[in-house]
Amino acid sequence: MSLNPSIIETLKGVSTATLTTVLLKKGLRNVWMRGSRPLKAGQERVVGPAFTLRFVPAREDLATPESWASPISTRAAIEDMPEGCIAVVDAMGVQDAGIFGDILCARMMKRKVAALVSDGVVRDLEGVLASGLPIWCYGMAAPPSVAGLTFVGWQQPIACGGVAVFPGDIVVADKDGAVLIPAALLDTVLAEAPEQERVEGWIMGEIDRGVPLPGLYPMNAETKARYQAWKDAQ
Numbered sequence: 001m002s003l004n005p006s007i008i009e010t011l012k013g014v015s016t017a018t019l020t021t022v023l024l025k026k027g028l029r030n031v032w033m034r035g036s037r038p039l040k041a042g043q044e045r046v047v048g049p050a051f052t053l054r055f056v057p058a059r060e061d062l063a064t065p066e067s068w069a070s071p072i073s074t075r076a077a078i079e080d081m082p083e084g085c086i087a088v089v090d091a092m093g094v095q096d097a098g099i100f101g102d103i104l105c106a107r108m109m110k111r112k113v114a115a116l117v118s119d120g121v122v123r124d125l126e127g128v129l130a131s132g133l134p135i136w137c138y139g140m141a142a143p144p145s146v147a148g149l150t151f152v153g154w155q156q157p158i159a160c161g162g163v164a165v166f167p168g169d170i171v172v173a174d175k176d177g178a179v180l181i182p183a184a185l186l187d188t189v190l191a192e193a194p195e196q197e198r199v200e201g202w203i204m205g206e207i208d209r210g211v212p213l214p215g216l217y218p219m220n221a222e223t224k225a226r227y228q229a230w231k232d233a234q
Helices: 006-010 017-024 066-067 074-080 104-111 125-131 183-208 221-233
Strands: 046-057 086-092 115-118 136-137 148-155 158-160 163-165 170-174 177-181
Touching: 006 183, 017 170, 017 177, 017 183, 066 136, 086 158, 086 170, 104 125, 115 158, 115 170, 148 177, 163 170, 170 183, 177 183, 183 221
Parallel strands: 046 086, 086 115, 115 136
Antiparallel strands: 046 148, 046 170, 158 163, 170 177
16 A cells, blocks of 8 residues: 555645545545544645544443453554555544554654544644654543544544545545545546646736636636636746
8 A cells, every 4th residue: 555656746736625626526525534633733734545443432341451452453553554654543533532642653653654634532642742743633632542432443444524434545634634535536636636726826826916706716718718828838
C-alpha cells in the first residue's frame, strides 16, 4: 500500500474544499469526515492511503488493560502500518476515551506513518503533540480507550465521521478537515482537481481586479473564453 510521490505532490496542491467540489460533481456528497479537526494549528496538508482501525462500544470482558497485550490490539495494528499511510480510526464519535496516547503516536512516527485521522479523541496531549505526528480528531480526553471502547481489528471497512472508508482509499487532510477519495476515483480526481484549483486561483485574481461575481463565479461563456486565453498564454 503506497502512493507514487508524484500523486502525493499533486494532491498536496489541492485543498480539501476543492476535492469535495470535484467529488460532488461525480455524485459523491459524503466524503468529509465529521469531527476530524486539526489537533494543532499550522499542520500542513497530508496525503496518504487509508490504513483503517475499528473500535466498537466497550464490553467489560473485552475492554480491559490486559487487552493491550492481545494479538488484536492497537499495538499490533501499529506494527502493521506501512510507511506513508494515514491511520483512519473509527471511534464512533466517542469523546471521553482516548484512542491513542503519546507512546503509540511516537511509535507511529518512528514507523513513518503520515498522519492519524479519527472521529474520536487522543490522550496524553502534551506528549502526543511532542511526538510530531499530524493528527485530525475531535480533541482530547484523559481516560484510556478501554474506558469506553473495544478495539476489534484493522484493515477492514470502517465508518469514520459518518464516511465509509475502505483500506487503500486516499485521504487528504488540511485545515478544513479530512476528505476521502475512493481509490477507484483517484485518476479522475488527479485529472480534474488541479484544473479546478487553477480556475479558482484565476477567479481570485479577477476579484482582486474588481470584477463583479455575476458571470465570473460561476463563469459564463465570455468569462470562460477570457480564462482560456489567459491559460493559453501561460
